[in-house]
Structures are given as structure tokens and as C-alpha cells.
Amino acid sequence: MEPFEGGASQSGETGAAEDTFVFPDGWRRLVHPRRGGVPRTPARVNGKLVEAVAERTAEEHAWIQEYLDAPRSDAALVTEVRRHLNGEPSPAGAAAVAAMVGMYAPPGNAWADSWVRLHGLPFAARAAVELFMIEPHWMQSGAHRYDAWLERLSHARGTRSTEHRRQAADRVRSLLTAADDATYRATVDALSASRTDTHRRIVAAYLAPSEADWVAALCADPEATRERDAGLVSLILCTLGSPDQASRFARVPGFDRSMNTIATAAEGIGNMLAPLLAEDLEKGYFYGEARRQLAQALAEFPTDDAFRALLALADNKQVRPALLDAMDRCPARALRLLAADAGDGTDAPAASASGLLRTHIAGHRPLVERMLPTLDDDLAAVVEPLLNPAGRLADAPADALPAVLTAPPWTRERTMARPVTVTGLKPDEGKAVLWEAGEREAWAATSSWYTRREAVDDWEQTLDSLRHGLGSSDLRPAWVYVHGPEERVAPLLDDWDPVDVWEAADTLKPVAARFGLGALSLLLRVVPRRPSSLAPLLMPYVDARVARLMADWAVRLKSTAAVARSWFERHGVRAAPLLVPDAVGRAGAARRA
Template sequence: MALIATLADGLGTDCVPFLNEAVERCWNSDHLRSISMAVAHFPTDAAFGLLLARMDNKHIRPALQEAMQRCPARALRLLAEAGLKDGKNAPAARQLLNTHVTLNSTLLPQLLSQLDAKAAELVRSLDGARERVAEASPQALPPLLASPPWTRKRTPRKPQVLSGLQPDDTRRLEWREGEREQWAGHPSGGWEYPPTTDWDQEARKILKGNYGLWQTTRLFKQGPVEVLTPWLETWRPEDLWGGQESFTPVVAKYGMAALPLVLKVAAANPAHLTPLLMPFLDLGAARLMADGLIRLKSVQTTARSWFARHGIAAGLMLVPDALGQPGPARKAAEQALRLVASTEGADAVLAAVAAEHGGQAAEIVAEALAVDPLEQALPTRIPALPSWVQPAVLPQILLTSGEALPDEAVRHVLTMLALSRPGDPYPGLTVVSEACRADSLAAFAWALFEEWRQAAMPAKESWILQTLGPWGNDETVRRLTPILRDWPGQGAHHRAVEGLNVLAEIGSDAALMHLHGIAQRAKFKALKVRAQEKISEVAEGLGLTGEQLSDRLVPDLGLDPDGTTVVDYGTRRFTVGFDEQLRPFVLDADGKRRKDLPAPGAKDDQELAPAERKRFMALKKDVRTVASDQIRRLEAAMVTQRSWTAAEFRELFVQHPLVWHLARRLVWLADVDGTATSFRVAEDRSFADVNDDAFTLADDATVRLAHPLHLGDTLPEWSELFADYEILQPFAQLGRPVLRLTREEETANRLHRFEGCKVPVGRLLGLTKRGWERGVPHDAGIERWFSKRLAEGRHLVIALDEGIAVGVVDMFPDQTFETVWLDTEPCDYWSSRHYPLRFGDLDPLTASELLADLEAATAQ
């Protein structure tokens, strides 16, 4: 290594191909680091380019940084070139360029003269090239940022012990609305036991024979509760792989009888199985959650949700531990009580403690709650900041007075962030948020996040991702969402789940809109499910259902009441409107339609025009997200016949400045006392019937979207009216095909007309946008079926040949529909099973939509 470094200057470019091959052939990380560091000593563009092309490799990154320091001019030029390209490394190159510019600010005038015009323009636009804001004096800082508690000697607190208290041994189940049904409906797959099964004998065979988790949970799910409960209470499985999916239907079916099992498996695998305890209020569960709150990062989010769900009752269970001998159990219980007090109120908690355990217990708990949170939250060892976190390369944090925090104060802020836990920020961060400008905190948090990504997202510094929660804004949401959508495909599912918590914590309309979008359309099923759970938590906190929350998450994006906005360039003004797909269009001052908003010109206001164009570009991105989601949701609402009250319809559809563009291009039904009348929303937001006469929507009416099946003889008239007005619909409604089952199919369980059809796998996966779901992976990671939920306990299932390979969906480019049938849950087809469901039991609308999906998929 030393010899290569010494000879590098003399060898020149001749050895770069050799070193490139050496990098490609490296067989371990140590060799890769050594070879790449040798490359860093070659003073050539080719050598630097070799490292730059592999900047996403954490073992090569130190060598790239070494090369940047050795030749700042070359680094500036080549990083700018990479940042101007459209390749996958461009964002990372711009991030590195910004850091490089910041660290070499004194050389910047000299370095800029060596760049071409485009590269120089890029460099000047970076945060690192801007003039630094003057730093505030120590006297102008909040005391916390000048002298935080970890820089001072701490006074230990001697806890009071109150022995003899008996813990509350209450045990009960608290299900949320629809939660138990959701857990019960979790697919287990496989065949069903015959009615003649001897369940005691089968349980003895399965449990004594050490069968796998899948076979055992299938036994408990299908067998009678009264026979299998004693077996469940003594079952202690060792194989816990896939446990959450396997255990949830068992918990739903057996309730409290499943608690001993759940406590055992949650303790054995807390990171994955603690969520099984969510509906249980129990001392053992409380202790597990409290322990996870302070000890296990993987459990903290679940634990906080559990205590929020069970409130003061959960806290009371831990009072004896909180007043016991000092140790881990007391520390965990005290922290849990502080958490409950933060949401329920300290006075309410203390009153409950006094009523349950007496005044002395309440006094000791009050003392624990009154500990200075800034000192109480400090661990024994203050975390050290990584070397790659440098205040000098991050955007300045600005005080509300306009001055910037000094580097030392920024390090204190970073330490507070490192002390924070998911959902439990260090209390001093509130002081920072109040003293500093929100926009500068958002920019600082995002730059810090990008530095973490550049460092290969080390787990030890995952607190950086959480920083985006309290300080992020809508721009953060727009940047973060595509990243966390992709993380599961990069082996970072856990990071993606943490990202969902960040979106929920930001909590703006835009953040919840994107969170809902992930819950509906994420291509990774596990991430999609967790997003749905997070949306449900948010909805419950607001007293809404998930769908009701989704209705209210559509942002107005600052549009005028008529659904337009004006872009003002100073000398020119443009009106932005939206078509039937919510695609924006631009009108000149004279009403002439343009393809796009023009770039600012020399005569336009040089400050106002660029800002307005930037606003327009952000608006386009946001509307694109809203459009795909709302069109899909409205079509799904038509298929499921979801309804709204008249007041909700007016507020959420007619008066909304964006959604009304879609609402006025559809036909609606008003139901009053069992009578349905079709109507539309006119351009002036009034209502009209099929004869184009004024229609009055009754206050007690319920409103839903019309399906062609419901329009009967008026369907041709509505189609003609929309054609006359040249109204284009956002999705097929009036022109939607209406299909029907044959008489033979109505009495059958299978749709033979589609069996044997070959379908391209891409077309099949396209049906997931219409509510279809991929099957559970089995042998060799193959998904053997494809299904759609039609109603509770009713699914249309397609057995596939060869099946879809997880992670390599094009391994089998064509899928053959082996069997198409109705079942109570998605699973394999077994010819020996009895299938009682019949297609004739489906309502005509469901049958028509199902047939339309299958015909579209199998069309030649």
C-alpha cells in the first residue's frame, strides 16, 4: 500500500485499468478499502472517476474523500460534472459537492474560474457557496444551548422505596373497531380439516410431534375452541419464523386464553412479536412494554402505542415496580409512568395512584414525575457524534432573531438529537424549536439525513432519520417518500417502517396524504400493511375511520375556491387550471392555453418570477400525487358503493377546490328513504338531473357514485348529456362495461372460462391497483396464487403456474390460470376440499367488476 502510494505520481494513468480490475475483483472489505485508498493517490481524472462511480460503496467512500482533499480543484470539477448528469449518482454527487464547497469556501473564487458556465452555476446555487450568516454571541443563546446539563456535574437522586404494594392483576382484552375481524381474517393458507377430525388426537399428534408453526397454527385456527384451549395454554413453540402472521388469527379466535402463549413468544422475539400484545391489558404485557421502552429500540414504537392505547390503567399496573428497589424494573416503570403522564396529564395519573395505592405512593410518583426532564433523560454515557457529522458542512441553524448558532451550539443540538428515541425526543429539543426558525431546522435536518445516507446509513446513527419528524416540512415529505418506498427493495424494511413514523410525526396534510398513498399503493406488502396500521392509529386519534381520514387528507394546495391559481411573474400573469385527470394547464392573460408555464424572462421580476415558477413545479408534483390517489379512490368507492352524507359530500367534493374538478365529471346518486335519484355537479357547483334541470340535494340524503347497473334506462341519456357538454370522465363510469355470469356459473364455485388462460405477469401485477393481492410466498419464494377480497370471508382466488417469484417477478414471464374459484380465504386449491361458496351469491355489481378484471387480464 505504501509503495503504491509513493509511486502513484510517477505511474500516472497506466495503472488505472489495472486498479479498476483490482477493485472489481476484491474479495473482502479490507482489500477493497486498501485498493481504493491506493487509487486516491493517483492524480488523474480517470482515478478520481473510478472512485466517483462507486461512491455508494461505504468501503470506497473514505478513499473518495481522501482524493477530494488531495486535489480540491479536480474534485470540484468532476463532482460538478457528475451532479449535472441524469444518472443515479447525480443526487449523491451534488451532496458531496456541497460538502466539498463548504469545506473549501476560501478557495472557491479561485476554483470557480476553472469551471465551465453550467458547472459554475451549479456550484453557486449550492448552500455551501452562500455567504455564511453571522453567528450569535453566547449571551444571545438560550441557556440550554450555551451550557447543556451534560456539560455540568450531575447530582444523583436518591429514590424513596415503598414496599408492600400489590400490582393490579386485571386482565382484559381491548379491541379496536374491526381489529379482531382483521386479525381473524389473516390468511393461513392450506387445506381444511375434514368434519370428522378427532381434534384431541390431532392436537396430540401435532404438538407432541414438534410440527412447524404453520401446521400448528392451522390446527388452532380451524379446530373448536372448547377442545383446543387446554392445548393452546400449554403450547410453547420454539420456531417463531413468520410468527406475527401465524399468531394473529389464533389471538383473535382464543382471546385471553392465548395470552400466556403471546407473553412467551413476545419475550422470546420482542422485535417482531411484541405487537401481538397490543389488545391485551395485563401486568406481564405492561412489564414487557416498559422494558422495551428503555432497553429495546425495536420495541419502543410499539410500546409507546401500547401505553397510549391503555392509558392510566396500564400505568397503574406498574406503580409497585416504580416504587420498588432501584434497578432496571423501577427505571422502566418510572419511564412508563412519565410517558402516560405526558399524554393523560400528571394530575390525572397522580389522582389514580392515590385512589389505588394511597397518598404516600402518589407523593413518591409525583417526585419521579417532577424530576428535571433535561437531566432525567440523560443516559449514563453521552453518545459520541460520528466523525462524518460536521457542523461546518451542514446548513446553518438560524435563530428567530436572524443570527446563526455557533458550531459549538450546533454540536449541542446534535447531541440532543442523538439522545432522542423514536417518539421520545430529548426534552431540550422543544427549546431549540422555539428559539430557531422552522425553515432552517428543516434544511438542517434534511442535510444531516443526506450525510447519513452518504455514510451508508449506520444503525448506530439512525436517530438522524427520526430528526426529520419534529423538524420536517412538506418539502421533506416530498423528498423522503420515494426514498422510503424503495428501501424495502434494498433490504432496509426496518428503515422504511421508521420512515412511516416520521411522516406521521410531521403530520401535515401533505405528510398524511403521502402516508395514505403508501398504505394504498406500496409495492412491498409488509410496508403497505404497516402504513395502513399507522393511518389507522392517526384516524383513531381523530375519531375517524381510515376512509374518513383519507377523505379529509386531500390538500387544497393553496388553490383559489374556483380550483385555479394565479402565477405572477411581475410583468406577466398566468392562470393554472386542471383537466379531468387533474393534469394542470396554463392560460395566458388573454385566455390562450399554453403547453406549460414558460421560464422567467429578462423582463420578469428577478425575485418573484423564479419563486413563482418553483411554487408551480411543487404544485405539479403534489397534484400528480393527489390525482392518482383520488381517481383510484373514487373508482373504488363506486365499485364498493361507499356513501357519504349530504353535508360530507358538499364539504369534501363540491366545495374542495381540487377534488371538485373530478366530482363535476361524474354522475352521483342521492338516496332518500330507499329512492335513488341520479344527478351531477354543474360548473357553478349547483346540481342538475339527467334532464339538465335543477336538482335539490336533501339534507338527509346519502350520496354515492352511480354505477351503470344503477342508472338503468337513464344511462344513454346521461351519456348523451356528457357528450353534448364535452365532459370527459376521470375513469370509465358511463362507458363502463357491464358483464354477467352465465346460469351455469351462478351455480358453480369455479370460473372455468378463464382457466388455462396465459397472462403476462406484468399485466397480472397491474391488477393490484384494482384491489388484487399477491399470495403468500411458499417453497423457493414462489407466490402460488393471486386473489381479490370480495367481502368478509369471500375471495376470488387464482392458482398460478408457475407462480410469481419474489424479487424476480419476470423469472416466469407468463402465468397460467390453473384454477379460478371462490374461497373463504386466499390459499392453495385442493380438489379434495368442499367449497360451499357460489358465484350466484355475489351481487351483480361485484360480479360485473370481477368479470371485467379477468377479461381485461386475459385479453389477447
């Protein structure tokens, strides 16, 4: 398998290599690795999370029993679970236990590590396959769960990159890539027994994409090539190892657009991923940040499809930076396609293309002069008047120009004056939360979907059952922090680290109002993940760390600058001394801010 083509997609002024995809260095850390591909060392095992797997399984013993006793539960699967719990290891039984307990805390990768520790990697790989074919069902009212039953599926579920089951599979794939040859072969042999239907074959091939025969079998399987589930399509795309294989999946209804999936698929199929990304960008069923990310990814692919998709959205503020990047990467392609679009005066984008073409020609005159004779007549008719407009004065010779134009000051070496620094100063370590009139009450009254109170009969029992989930990476535990007993939940704020911060502004306001300074560490973890919308959460707080963030955002982030300036206006004399050590300290970003 050739993971990606050599060469360079940035062809400079020649245009000679503008069709060659180069795997971006920034994507290497995003790849779900494959044996023989982009090297990536698996993360270390988190021993505490692995121990939490056993703890959660013990805590949920009675709940598991409800599943096993339910008349609607799959009888064969129940037998596998009982075998596994009675000391006879069963991959399907282990997977079912994980599904019944719930894999959000501890997460799916911890379950995979637990299986490896207890039973070895071959067992863990088979359990990861079975995990996608099991669905636990239950009803819930407040903290009360009931009507549990266990289903064995005929169609895999939970295959999207954000799903807990995918986390387990991703971990197994990473470990298998780094395994020694003997362990790898033993694991592949074990997985062979799991490849009993199309969906299990898809998951098995995803875990071991270096097994060329397995991947080829998927490409020849009509059920796989006609798959419509976006998550399963993503698994397939992350399994393929050549552009020829990708042609079998050229028309897919959609797939997971996470950067991990894009990077992993691109490693295997290169430019063949571009049409799929272009189609998704044109549909535009996502928020601005996702559109920006997708457009920037598309700019990495040196193809006409990719460039046209970006050009079609040239006036979109999330897409335009990626288009300009693509123009710099592939100037010859940009000239040809911009000229074609500018020459079509029938639609609105032509005006934008004309402006871009003028700028492009001005920045690449030598290239344009060389390419002009090779362009089709209709394209040359658009480019030539812009390259050589009527009445244009000839360029003056360099010796006729003043030196300041031919050798501007910034091109000459100069001695940099060393800034005067004062070291050893420390900011005031005092912290305060200063509320404006009615502000704290307004924040306390703010609510979101995550802060709605659930029915609780016994807080002690509820907190015990949720104690692993209170440190979740999302906002779901918020209702506990807003409504739970303060003396019990306050210490747990230090462990809560939500990464998914959609709706965090309204969710965290009542938390900040309730705990004041006790919530500051949480906010300092969360707010920098999306300062454009979350920076106002720090407005009441006076602290050196907050001051540094506000100073940085005031000069670096246009979207957050107004909030940062408001913070300094609000806290004035209290805020300024917090930045004195940085202002007179070593040269760098902190001093510049």
C-alpha cells in the first residue's frame, strides 16, 4: 500500500507538480494509524481509567442482571454474557457488558485497554467487532432506569467517530499497528473468525487495514459498496489503501467529516477523497467552524474538483481563506480555473472570480506570461487584457528607481535593540469575583438543556452512580453541579473537563454564579477552547491568568477583542498590575500583548 504520493503539491512558478497530493505534516497526529503507514505511537494506558472499568462493572451488577433476566433479550447473547462473567472469557460477552454498563465514563478506549490487559489483544480485537453488533435498550425517568433488554444486531451501529464504540475500535487499531509481528498475526487470525457477515468484515478490515485481501473483499462486496450508513462508510474510507479501491465508493451519501477521518482516509486514497469533500462542502449542512475546517482540508488536495468547490463559495468568509491558500499552492491551476469562471458572465460568482483573477495575475506575472500561449483561446481572451491592459506603462528599469524601492529597509540586516527586561516580578496572587448589580442573579437564572433538573430521590445514591461521569468530557453532568448538594459537588469541579462546549455559555453561567471562585479553574480550562463565544464567562473574575488571556485575545483574536477590552475597562486599576511582570519581562507573546 502506497499511503500517499511523493513530490510536492506546491509547485511554485512551474505548475509541473500541481496534481500530486502531499500528506500534510499537521495531519500526522490525527491519523488512525495503519501498519506500514504514517507512524504514530499509541497513547499510554491510563491505569486509573482501566481500574474504573472494573469498578463500574461491579457497581452495575444489578443493572446487568436486569438485562440478562429480560424476556426480550437475545438468548444466545445472554449466554455469552453469563459465560464471560463466570470466568470463561467471551468477546461477545465482554462487548455486551461494556454496552450495558455504558462507555461514556470510562470511555471506549479504556474498555479496550481493559480487555487487552485481562485477555490480550486478539481477544480485544474480537470484542471490538462484536461491540458494533450489540444494542442495549432501556427506559429512563430522571435517575430511574427500567425496561432493560439486550439486542444482537444484523446491522452495525455506533460507527461514527464520536461514538464510544468507535473509541474502542480506534484504540485497538492503534495498538495493533504498533504490535510485534507475532501478536499482530495472532490478532489477525482471531479476527478471521469474526468475519462472518459484511458488517463484521467492515469493522475487522478497519482494525487491520494492512490485510490487503480483506480490503479487496470489501471492494468486491456489493453490500459494502452500496452501504448508506455514514459511519460505516467512514470506516470503509479509513480502510482503503489505493485510489483504485476508492473508485468503488465514488458515490456515497455522506461520511463522518471529522479531521481524524479525513486525515486517515487521505493517507490511503489521496486525491480520490477530494470529490467527496467537495460534495459535502457544496451541501453545507454544518456550522461555520466546521465549514472552515472542511474548506481548509479541501485546499490540501491539488485537483480541479477541490478548487472549483472552493471557488463556488468564494464569498463565504469561512471558505475564502482556504481558496486563497489553494491559489498559492497551485498557481497554474488557479489561473486556468479562475479565467474559466471569470469568462462566464452569467452568474454572480463571476464578478468575484474576476477580482481574484486580477490579484492572481498581479502576483504571478512571470508564470502567467509563460502560460498565456498554452491557454485555450477563450481563456487567453480573458487573461491577456488583464496581463497587458491598454495604456499600461512599461516597467521602469531597476536603476531608474530610487533605492528605497529597489532595496527597501526591511530587506537589509539591522541590529535589533535588546528590550530592557525586569525579571523576578510576580503578579498579585489574589483572586476575586466581582459581580455587577443583578449580574449574579441573572447568571443563576440562566438555563440550558444540560442544566434541567432531573428527578432525584436520593442524592447520595445518584452521586455514587454518576461519580465517574461527573468528570465527563461533555456538558451532560452540568445539572448535577447546578442542583446537587454544594458541599458534595464543589470538590468534583476540578475533575470536570468538557471538550464539547456547544451551548457552554448558558450551561456554565449558573455554575459560575453558584460556585464563584470555585468555578474559575473549570472556566480557565473550557473558555480557551472557544473564546469567541465563551470569553464573557470570565468577565466577573479578577485573576492573573484571566488577565493574560484577555491581553492575548485583545491583540490576537478579532472575534474576542471587544470582550477583552470590556474586561479591562470593567476592572481597570485592579487588572493592570496583573500584567506588569509580563509587560517588562522577557520578549515574547506575553510581553507584546
